[in-house]
Amino acid sequence: MKTAGRITKAAQWITATLCCLSFASNAKEAMQMPVFSGELALQHIAKQVDFGPRIIDHPAKQQTLDYIREQLLPEADKLVVQPFQRHGLKGNNIWASFYPTDKSASSRNRIMLGAHWDTRPISDRDSNIELKAQPVIGANDGGSGVAVLLEFARLLSTKRAPLIVDLVFFDLEDMGDIDNLPFSIGASEFVAKNRFYRPESGVIVDMVCDRDLVIPRERYSRDGAAQLQDKIWRIAARQQAEAFVDRAGSYIHDDHLPFLKAGLKVVNLIHSPFPQSWHTSDDSIERCSAKSLQQVGNVLEELIYTTDYIKPR
Ligand SMILES: [Zn+2]
Known part of the structure; x- marks a missing residue:
């Protein structure tokens, strides 16, 4: 029996x-869904890594800003670069919006996909003392989130989603604990500057290319945006996206926090516990996998393209 x-x-x-x-x-x-390509996302990481570290006063920073804008400009309905100055540092948040094909967009829901585009100016977790002062390469930490968003720019250019999709690239996430600076300076500025901006949902992607990617349910997201997190994990389970593990992660300070504090439902997708390469000289593209990016892209693609709008009451 x-x-x-x-x-x-x-x-x-x-x-x-x-x-x-x-x-x-x-x-x-x-x-007729367009298809997210992990391979193309990986190429966006290669491009950023080739520019160099995306840190203040490095030419790679401007090159990356230009590159992101170039990818967004042809098809985005709106593209805004918001410069800011905070803690004596200059930064730029980049915000692109893609509206649904039918033009009654103003009454529709919107979703934000966010990622930080800066990289950490020091490799303070490196075991080699000489390398600690070097900037991280940021293939995973910085590069991978940007890559996922840029691949979505291509998808949205091919076919619009049934709701407004905002792709937001935050600057100065990764200055945290350097000279007592906080994390997520750019995201905090974005929330403070755009108080009118109240998307129904949002997802932050950070460190999502490691070949051994593991994304548990981050705890602040759980506390502040449980329904959206459940929805994402339901999609991941249906797609058998193994990187999404159905267990509680830890509380992580990332760009979703300023949004959660403002009462917005924003979920963080992040590799946790952090990979060994985190904040070391080893955060290189060799550790990245198109398959990992593909899993994240597939889940977000289904989330975005099957979430319809709710009519305003
Ligand atoms: Zn970092």
Whole structure:
């Protein structure tokens, strides 16, 4: 009986899986979804790494800013660079909006995808003392989130989502604990400067390219945006996106926090516990995998393209 029971369960599982897989592909075909490419995202990381560290006063910073703008400019309905000055530091947040094809966009929901585009100016976690003073390469920490967003710029240019999608690139996330500076300076500035901006939901992607990617349910997101986090993990489970593990992570200070504090539902997708390469000279593209980026992209793609608007009351 036990064995039979198992066989029955296995058969049920196979039937259910086949059903859902075929439903997913049919639904995707029916909606003519564009397809997120982990390989193309990886190329965006390579580009940033080639520029160099995205730190203040380094030419790579301006080159990266120009590169991000170039990717967004042709198709974005709105593109704004918001310069700011805080803690004696100059930064730029970059904000692109993609509206649905039909123009009654103002009454529609919107979702924000955010990532930090700066990198850490020191490798303070490196075990080699001589390397500690060097800037991190930031393939994963900085580069990967930007890459995912830029790949979405391509998708949204091909086919608009049924809601407004804002791609926001935050500066100066990674100065935290250097000279007593806080993390997420750019995201805090963005929230303070754009108080009218109240998207129904948002997702921050940070450190999502490691070949051994593990994304648990970050705790601040759980406390402040449980429904959205549940939705993301339901999609991930259906897609069998193994990087998304269904367990509680830790409380992480990242760019979602200023939004949560302002009462906005923003979930952080971040590798945790942090990979060994974190804030070391080892945060290189060799540790990145297109497959990891693909999983994150697939989940976000389904989230964005199947979330319809709610009519305002
Ligand atoms: Zn960092």
